[in-house]
Amino acid sequence: MASIKDVAVEAGVSVATVSRVLNGHPSVSPGARARVLAAVEALGYRPNAVARSLRTDQTRTLGLVISDVMNPYFTELARSVEEEARALGYSVIIGNADERPDLQDHHVTTLLDRRIDGLLVSPTDGGSPRMLEAARAGTPMVFVDRWIPGVDVPVVRSDGRGAVRDLVAHLYRLGHRRLAIIAGPAATTTGRERVDAFREALAEYGLPLPDDRIGQGDFQAESGRRVTEGFLDLPEPPDVVFAADNLMALGALDAVRARGLRVPEDIALAAFDDIRWFVHTDPPVTAIAQPTGDLGRAAVRALVDRIEGRTGESVTLPARLVVRRSCGESPSGTAHPPSPSPVRRSTP
Amino acid sequence: MASIKDVAVEAGVSVATVSRVLNGHPSVSPGARARVLAAVEALGYRPNAVARSLRTDQTRTLGLVISDVMNPYFTELARSVEEEARALGYSVIIGNADERPDLQDHHVTTLLDRRIDGLLVSPTDGGSPRMLEAARAGTPMVFVDRWIPGVDVPVVRSDGRGAVRDLVAHLYRLGHRRLAIIAGPAATTTGRERVDAFREALAEYGLPLPDDRIGQGDFQAESGRRVTEGFLDLPEPPDVVFAADNLMALGALDAVRARGLRVPEDIALAAFDDIRWFVHTDPPVTAIAQPTGDLGRAAVRALVDRIEGRTGESVTLPARLVVRRSCGESPSGTAHPPSPSPVRRSTP
DNA sequence: CCTCCTCGTGGAATCGATTACACGGAGGAT
DNA sequence: ATCCTCCGTGTAATCGATTCCACGAGGAGG
Known part of the structure; x- marks a missing residue:
């Protein structure tokens, strides 16, 4: 696979110039820029994200550790998380803990080893050692849905x-x-x-x-x-x-x-x-x-805020009752939740 | 975060020795090994997977591009893929294409940029350019469930x-x-x-x-x-x-x-x-x-075979009919599939 | 005409690992 | 006693990017 060096040779410039073109730095002459772009095209060059991450110390990747992929609630969450992350220029790596603390730890470890920029967790149990450690070490982190009391990490939940x-x-x-x-x-x-x-x-x-x-x-x-x-x-x-x-x-x-x-x-x-x-x-x-969708999106925004140096606050969104037939027919025949007062929390 | 250099200093050896201990090379004296291990423990050192990947040119990561995460069939597939990959020492990064060719291309590109070792794809449409390109370029690849005719890639399907x-x-x-x-x-x-x-x-x-x-x-x-x-x-x-x-x-x-x-x-x-x-x-x-589970596992094995230089063949597994009530009650009252002969393919 | 900026560019250090090669010392064979 | 091996270890190159610094050219200002 072509590297930046190949592009430099092909364009007749140095690797520094290639890098500058690729990263949109201002001080590159139009001529050089054009030749670099042409070389990139000709070689089908794509920057190596691994090398870039090593140098810049950021992967533009978020880790998401959920408790159970087979649970539709979590797959919907995962989907909205990926969507929002993509919009913000991040990728997401999902780890499925299957409600097992040891698996959760495995994924947290793997994710941390890959130097993801931040971690979104829905913890399976009270506290897996690696995760607490990461939180203490200052890894940008946000809890979604579930959280661990006493750990100083923003929580996005309903x-x-x-x-x-x-x-x-x-x-x-x-x-x-x-x-x-x-x-x-x-x-x-x-x-x-x-x-x-x-x-x-x-x-x-x-x-x-x-x-x-x-x-x-x-x-x-x-x-x-x-x-x-x-x-x-x-x-x-x-x-x-x-x-x-x-x-x-x-x-x-x-x-x-x-x-x-x-x-x-x-x-x-x-x-x-x-x-x-x-x-x-x-x-x-x-x-x-x-x-669920709002939860996922809010969680990503909070996490990215943390990563990029902003505050990233906790968010709590209200859930609402959806009445169907499994509890018996409403005597009145209507299917509206019977809140005594029009509380915003439960009925729009 | 502690690097291999810190460990070397702490243990009073060179980085080469630390690396050798970590990778289980034979020629390290028991004394040095013990000191390195102690230093690793003391510093809470974890190797940087990014740096390691850059040097060794392998990420021990598989990419999985599926057509739709919200489809229970694909989440079950994803789950079994991750399970088998983990057993084989690989991680999995999932990309959700949402049945959209452009999103599929986006994920293939991102995955390739990260230099994943191999790609598992369930293509959304006839052929997205990046994917075909990757297949032609010799990226280890396996199709699951769906495939693209005329592309020389093993297919695991039912x-x-x-x-x-x-x-x-x-x-x-x-x-x-x-x-x-x-x-x-x-x-x-x-x-x-x-x-x-x-x-x-x-x-x-x-x-x-x-x-x-x-x-x-x-x-x-x-x-x-x-x-x-x-x-x-x-x-x-x-x-x-x-x-x-x-x-x-x-x-x-x-x-x-x-x-x-x-x-x-x-x-x-x-x-x-x-x-x-x-x-x-x-x-x-x-x-x-x-x-589904067998499909996912077989696909991973085929892909890892390719990655590690073995052949990695196509696999076709039979599906079977599961009779329930939505087509009407069986006249005989039994719920067995009505195969005229006891064909292995449809009834165990 | 000389000096000082600015601009475009290249050289080289750097990130954190792996690994080829060199080297010194211990031990065995002669 | 000498030489050869092997073993354990360290030095340094390397992977592919980014980025600091220096340098030369050209233009503006005095």
């Missing part, structure tokens, strides 16, 4: 409190009183937060949330199935199961179906994270939708 | 002919006679092949496939909706719609539902590419399943 409250109101109005939740891993912030928000909302309606109606999942479909089976085995099974992510909701659907029960007649179902497929499931699933 | 024949047999047995297909872009091999296979299978049963029952889609949901609406507007709408990928099937489902029609009672539906969500849609969708 706040589901309002939407969860709307959901509980919706369920209450439909007559459901025994509510259960499939929680995410306690080590993740989203795992804890969603349970907390749910519990608080229940408290507002004077509804209890006993321990046997809090199932421990791991954000994967299989755990949703297992937990739901536990719920169904209870002496008094719940009226509703709320899954803290879309994959566990899928598992729950499986478990319910395996018993020959129907949603929502026998048991209702709701999920955190809205995805296209929920429109097409049987029945369509009521879910809490995050503004 | 053959759906047998499964499509099984599907048509299944439909015939259920009494369907007016079959329609939503095709993929004619510029892609999978787009053409699936139509051809379908037409051939229909011919075996003496069924016609008039032009107005071949709709032109682009592998995206929206096109599936549009084409299906066209079908429903026909004086004699088809009994069955076969979508050449899962996203277009989703669009078809939307269109059918928007008219207040039911699947499979009013019109049956089948899809190429089986994904988890098809189990949960209303109704569950009959689909042709590719061995």
Whole structure:
């Protein structure tokens, strides 16, 4: 592959001049510029990004470590991240942690070894050593969706409190009183937060949330199935199961179906994270939708701000309730979220 | 960040010795080795992959250019590719082309600029200039799923002919006679092949496939909706719609539902590419399943073979029919594919 | 006419690794 | 005792870019 030296020879100038032309420096004569451009064209020359990175100490590359590529929520996030990064002149390297801390560490290490300019992370568990180290060492970093408390890194996430409250109101109005939740891993912030928000909302309606109606999942479909089976085995099974992510909701659907029960007649179902497929499931699933695309874009902007010396602040965007059929038909027949007041947070 | 020079100073040896220890060269005394390792530990040193790549002219990185990340088929492929690559000591950089030739070219260029060791491509259209150029220039390359005829590059794909024949047999047995297909872009091999296979299978049963029952889609949901609406507007709408990928099937489902029609009672539906969500849609969708994981792994092995100087052959794996409810209930009540003979290709 | 800038250009150092080559010392063979 | 090997180690070239510095030419100003 042709190098800058070949171009210099072909154009009859020095490598310095070639480099200046390529980087748009002002002090190059029109004649030299033309000859260099012609040589570049003739040789099909493309600058070696590896060499350039070594010299300039920047790769114009962002690392994105997500918890699970097979989760539509994260692929949508990844897509918007790549889009915004591209618009800003950066590439993105995605690392899939598969909800495994060791894999997350592997990817963080690899990414750091490649000297990416900044890191976007949705941490799988409380804190993998390499990541904390990188954060402390001052690697530009931003957390998306999930974060690690006590680490001084901007967080771009969405706040589901309002939407969860709307959901509980919706369920209450439909007559459901025994509510259960499939929680995410306690080590993740989203795992804890969603349970907390749910519990608080229940408290507002004077509804209890006993321990046997809090199932421990791991954000994967299989755990949703297992937990739901536990719920169904209870002496008094719940009226509703709320899954803290879309994959566990899928598992729950499986478990319910395996018993020959129907949603929502026998048991209702709701999920955190809205995805296209929920429109097409049987029945369509009521879910809490995050503004995923906005989240990804905001995260990239915050990270690039940090990289380029600007501040790069945390961002919190509201989630909203999307009512479908999986919790039962709205008595009024309308499908609007039943927020008592027109709170901006939950309904536009 | 600490460099090899710092480690050398700390350990009281030369950089050459440090490098030798790090690369497991035999001629290093145990004492020196111990001191180097201690220094590495003390400084938290990690080799700079950029510098190493510049010198050795290899990045131990594979590029993967896929047509659409939001398509579960491709995310599963990406996942298995990354897994196998990791096992072989390579990293993967994913480029999402979004079915757009210009984006595909952008990613190929970026990947090549980064001097990836090899390229895995599922081309969006007949041939983007940069890619063809790279193939001609001898960049190790392997096509996955789709390919470009006439380009001398190994292809790892799955053959759906047998499964499509099984599907048509299944439909015939259920009494369907007016079959329609939503095709993929004619510029892609999978787009053409699936139509051809379908037409051939229909011919075996003496069924016609008039032009107005071949709709032109682009592998995206929206096109599936549009084409299906066209079908429903026909004086004699088809009994069955076969979508050449899962996203277009989703669009078809939307269109059918928007008219207040039911699947499979009013019109049956089948899809190429089986994904988890098809189990949960209303109704569950009959689909042709590719061995996606095997495809990804085989592609990586073929590519790494090429990179490391071995041959790296093309691979074709059979797809198989997965019968669900979207084409109607099997008269016999069983859910087995109706292959007349126990062909290995379609039923295990 | 001399001096001083400015402009375009090239030489060479540099980034952080790998590796060919040289060299000194220890040990074995004669 | 001498010579030859081998082993461990260091010096320096190298990969392909960027960029500081110096230099010569030409124009402006005194």
